[in-house]
Every structure is written in structure tokens, then in C-alpha cells.
Amino acid sequence: MIRACGDERSRESPAPAEAQMQAGAEGSGRVNRCCWKCSVMQLKKFFWGVAVVLGVCSSWSGSTQLAKLTFKKFDAPFTLTWFATNWNFLFFPLYYLGHVFKSAEKQSPKQRYRECCRFFGDNGLTLKVFFTKAAPFGVLWTLTNYLYLHAIKKINTTDVSVLFCCNKAFVFLLSWIVLRDRFMGVRIVAAIFAIAGIVMMTYADGFHSHSVIGIALVVGSASTSALYKVLFKLLLGSAKFGEAALFLSVLAVFNVLFVTCIPVILYFTKVEYWSSFDVIPWGNLCGFSILLLTFNILLNFGIAITYPTLISLGIVLSVPVNAVVDHYMSEIVFNSVRVIAIVIIGLGFLLLLLPEEWDVWVIKLLTRLKVRKKEEIPEGNGDIVSGLPNKSRRTRPSMSSFAH
Template identity: 45%
Template sequence: MNKLSAKVSPCSAPQHLFRPPEGSPPQKDPGGPEVSSCSSRCPLKAVLRVTAGLLLAGCMSAAWAWAAHSAKHALTRLQAPFFIIWFCSIWNLLFFPLYYLGHLLGSERREWPSVRLRKCSRFLGEGELTVRLVLKGAAPFSLLWSTSGYLHLLSLCRISISDGSAVLCCSHAFAFLLSWIGLKDRFMGVRIVAAIFSITGIVMLAYADGFHSNSITGVALGVGSASTSAFYKVLFRKNVGEVQPGPMCVLLSCVGVCGLLLHSWLCVLLYLTHTEYWPPSQHIPWDTLCTTAALLLVFNLMVNLGGVLSYPALTSLGVLLTIPASAAVDWFMSSTLVVSHVRGAAFGIISVGFLLLLLPEDWDERALHWFGTLWHGRDESLLGEDIGVEAAGPVRIKLKSAGSALSLPSHCPESALTLPRVCPHTALSLPSHCPESALSMPSHCPESALTLPRVCPESALTLP
């Protein structure tokens, strides 16, 4: 079992409108209704993407918790964790067929499977796609995948599902440290703090039942699984690049091929050395194994393809929600979870560290810009209270520093104007719904710049 994860800001171009000559009838801007409808649609699309992301996060957490419970139940009847993870990895062969089915349903320009497969598998190498090329490119990923899942199943034999999920969430912190060292990623203090939080939570989980309990070994195996998963993510970024649906599905299908061709002999070897025991085929819990494999397939599909339907941050949030979902499964299904203060604090610290890792690289600049916008907005509102504005008739505000005057039509009675300090060139644009607006500006004030208020959202008076 393994958890492998993978900005849209709606905006429109500024509309520069002209002032019609005096006495001419008001002219309608043909782009006005389109801009208005686009402005009204963009928030709806954002709300739909957020809603889809929240639903995906809930489904991801439920699928993972159910799969972990099924795997732990299968371990009680089949003492063969490597055989279980090998059986689940073979189901990865279905990734590309499911991706191609979505391509047929959602794409306007459809392609043959062979053409689409070659386009998505360019990261494996140039030339014809052969079995040798597939094994050479995907064998390291298949090895890391199976190792991570095998260690996680071993840890589930000793710790609860919620503890295993919490430790596995720390793989994001390990991936950051490996990317910082190996890929020379940008150093971020907040992510270093997140890594410290993750390590602290792991130590607290190991201490939750005492250092002499069996949970020490289980947490250590979980840390090994999380570290291997982090290696997988860093290797993917180095060899493939950013997470994209097509290459990701091709890679996971190649992982299934490698598992079928390369790891089958290892299952037989473990059976012959009596490391794992297989009962007769009629006693193997095939229903539980198929349930676990199908749920893992669904979980990884939502993790790797969730960014198409929603924002990647919400998809990552679904990975974090596996902790409370697993705790709920432990509480209601097996009643083996002892929620102590130390364990609860460990879950909270690991969750805080995970959320800190979701912050973008320029989060500090965005925060400063947001606070600056709030502060300047407060200053502008105070300035507007000091300026006397007439409620009816053309609005005329005299700027004391330069004597400039601006007149606006009466149907924009609550207009507010701001004047920057330095702007040597004057360029003005008016909205289409104010066709008879008149702007007057004295020649001795060349440094004036004016902007219209939020009550006229498409209006803008800007300077280069």
C-alpha cells in the first residue's frame, strides 16, 4: 500500500473605452455582456472546483481508510504481506486504460491508443516503446512502490491504522528534505519547521504506548515506508517532471507491468524459504484482496487525477483527512485505538506540519501584499470620508494639490478616486456603461492618475 500524490485565477483583460463625442447617442460596447457573463461565470466555476475538491478529499480519505482496514483484515488470514502488495500492484495495469477512457469521453480531439500512449511515455526515452524500455524506465519506481507498500503492511501488523496513516503523511516532509538536498529546491524556513513538526509527531506516536511496547517497531517500519514513498516522489520529479495525468498513468501502468514480470519470482522465493505462507487457493481471502486492490486503485486515481477536476491543494487535503478517517475506522470497526493525550497531540502536530507544507513558495509575499491592500484600503476609506461628495448630479472632486477636476455621470454617485504620487504619463479609460462621462484635467498637472471604485468593477482609469 502506498500514498503517492501529485492556479487558476479567473481574470479578464482590461477594457480601454473611449469617450464619445458630445451630443452623440450612447454607444453599446459589444464586449460588455460577454465580460459581464464571464465575470458571473468565473466565481461559479471556482465554487464548483472547490466543491469537487472537497468531495474528492472526502472520498479519498474514505477509500484509504477502508483499504487499510481490508488489508489489515487480510493479514490476519493470510500471513503474506509481500504477496498482498504484489497482488495490489498488478491492478496498476488498469491506470492507462482508465485514463484513455476519460480521454475519449472528455477530449474533442481523440487519438488512437498507440498514439496517445507514445505521447505520454516520452519520459521513458525516444524511439519505439519496447518491453526493455519499459522495464528500464519503470523498474526503479516499481521497486520503491513495492518496498513502501511492503513496509507499510508490516507496520500495520504492529500499530493501528490511524498511526500508520499519520506516519505515512510525513512522507511529504521527507520529500521536501530530499528535494532540497538532491534537486536543489528553494530553501523555505516554514517547510523546515513543518519537517520538524512531522519528526516530533513521529516521536510522540512512538512514545504513546511506551518505548518498550511493540509500537516502536511499527512506527519504525512506518517511517521506512514514508521515506521510500518520498524517494519515489523525488525520483518522479527528476525523471518525469511535474505531475501530469498522462505520464503519471503510463508510469503506474508500467509499475504494474514490472510487478507482474519482475516481482512474481520474489513471491515464489519467499514462499519456498517459508518466509511467507500461502494457504490452499480456496482458503485465500480473494474477496478481501480484491476489495483492497480496488480501493487502492480508486485512491491513487483520485490522488493523481484530482488536479484535473479541482485544485491540487484540496487533493492534498484529502491525504491529510486519511488520519481522522482511519481513526474513525479504528474506533468503530476494530475498537483497538486508544486515544491518549500524547497520541492526539501527535496527530495534531503532524497535521499542522502537513498544512504548512501546502503553503506556496511566495506565501510571505502574498501575505504582505494582502495586509498592504487591507491597510491602503483603510487609508482610502478614511480619505473618502474627508472629501465631500454630492449624492446627485455629476460628481466633481477637486484635488487640492494640483487643482485637477474630474466629473462623472450621476448614475455613478458613489465613485471614489485615488491619486498616486508619481505617474508622469496620463492615460484614461472609461467603462461602457458610462458613455457620457467627461474627464477634465488641467495641463499643469501631468502627474495625475485616477482609478474608479469597486462599484463599477469593469471601470479602470490607469496610467502606464
């Protein structure tokens, strides 16, 4: 009976070695499953990133080209800016639809609105908060888009799109000065590249007044865009998706209430005048607004499904797209100075995409490579040294046999 019980126990509970082997197999299986899940998630994120990059590139370059086409029939950049900004009101409704379809705990529009209003403070979106925290950003938003569109009238879309990429360098400089962000030598180099590219782009057209004004307008647009981003981080901090959607919709409300009078004044003073409303190309205006809205949605909410660096790459890729379209649609001359300026600004933009700890990663990679080389060299020497005695051991018996 004792042996039988012992046999049953041995069958029920495996030996320590077998238990360790089973635990190791289960642990390795869990690790493999986790690695597989992580790799699948990263792969999905990468493919979503490719889709977002294509969306950002096509929407940004398409809106730029459509604005250029619109000005041939409707020469009113500020009115176009006002019309497109009104579409920002759709941000919060679109976000709420996504919340309804995705979130497990569904809230009513009023509840979601109140929760997102906490971003503005404990009292929510009051009249004082509206004028102190929303109105300045509404002015900067309007200036950024108006200067960009007005520049499209003066110079070609390729120069406009590549010069606007300098806003990332301006963001770094302002963040370093105002927000006391970490100093990075590579980003200073990128800012120098951006400034050098602006000068070379101006030189490519021979410093003509028409091109100089256009370049100044784009640089002004990039500067106001950088100021918008830095002030947002300084005054409001970081915003969640719902809070960002509500904020952009509030900018549309500010645009309707306080900016509507400016297109009306420009119309009656005949600065931006059109003979009748039938002449207005409504298809181009709506198409431009939809593309700009799509671009801003991808730019603000694309980080939920992919990496921010990939989203920024879409802006850079819009430059060659605009260059190809300009090559076939307009009389742009891609001389060596313009090409070098485009490459320098693009390189500066890519340098700004490097993470803050990129130098630490490079140092770690170099140290690992050095350690591997040091480990490989002694192993190779050990094989050579160990090979010599083996040869001597093999030759000695043969010599003794010959002696006999």
C-alpha cells in the same frame, strides 16, 4: 433634403456620448458575463474538489482498514502488495477509455501508446529505458506499499495513517537538497513538526519494541514514497495524464515479470504461508486492490478537475476517519501524548500545503489593509472639520436675525 439626410444620419449613427454609453454598457455586460463564467467554473471546480476529497479520504482509509482486516485471515503483506500492484495495469486502458469519450480527435490505442511513449525519450520505451527508468521506480513502489502494509500488522491504522503524512515533509527536504528547490522557513517548521510528531508517537506507546518497529516501518514507507516522487521529478520531469497512466501500467508489467518470484519464495520458505487457496479471502484482496487503485487514480488524475491542495486534504481527513474506526473496532488508547502528536503532524502537513508565494500574498494583503485604514482616517477627519464651518454658517444668520 439636407435636414432629412442629417436626420437619417443622426438616427443611424448615435451621438458620441450615446456611443460611449452603449460601448460602456456592452463592455460591462461582457465583463459581467466573464465574471459569471469564472465564478461558475470555480464553483464547479470546488464541488468536484469536495467529491474528490471524499473519494480520496474514503478510498485511503478504506484500503487501510481492509488491509488490517485481511491480515487476520491472510498474514502475507508482501503477497498482498504484489497482488495489488498488478492492478496498476488497468491505468492506461482506463485512461484510453476516458480519452475516447472526452477527446474530439480520437486516436487508436496504438497511436495513443506511441505518443505517450515519447515521455521516455525519442526512442520510446526500449529495453534499456525499461531497466534504467522504470525498474528503479518499480522497486520503490513495492517497498513503499510493503512497508506500509507490514506496519499495519504491528500498530493501529490511526498511527500508520498519520505517520505516513510525514512523507510530504520528507519530499520537501529531499527536494531542497537534491533539486535545489526554494528554501521556505514555514516548510522547515513543518518538517520539524513531523519529526517531533514521530518522536511523540513513539513515546505515547512507551517505546515498546513492537510499536517502535511499526513506527520505523511507516517512516521507512514515507521515506521511500518521498524518494520516489523526488527521483521521478529529477529523472523524468513532469508527466501528462496519458504519460503518467502508461508509466504506472509499466510498473505493473515490471511487477509481474520480476517481483512474482518473491511471493513464491516466501511461500515455499513458509515466511508467508497459507494452507490452501480456498483459505485466501479473495473478497478482501480484491476490495483492497480496487480501493488502492481508486486512490491512486484520484491522486494522479484528480488535478484535472480540481485543485491539488484539496486532493491532499483527503489524505489528512483519513486520519480522523481511521481514529473513529479504531476507537470502536480496536483497543486503541488516545492519551494526551498521542493526540498532541496527531495534531502536530497534521499541522505540519497543512503548513506544507501553503503555496510558495504565500508570504508575498500575506504582505500584499497587509499593505492593502494599511492603505485602507490610512484612507479612512483622513476622510473621517475631513467630515469633522468640514462640519464645523457649516455649523458656524448656520448659526450666524440666526444671530443676525436676533440682533435685528
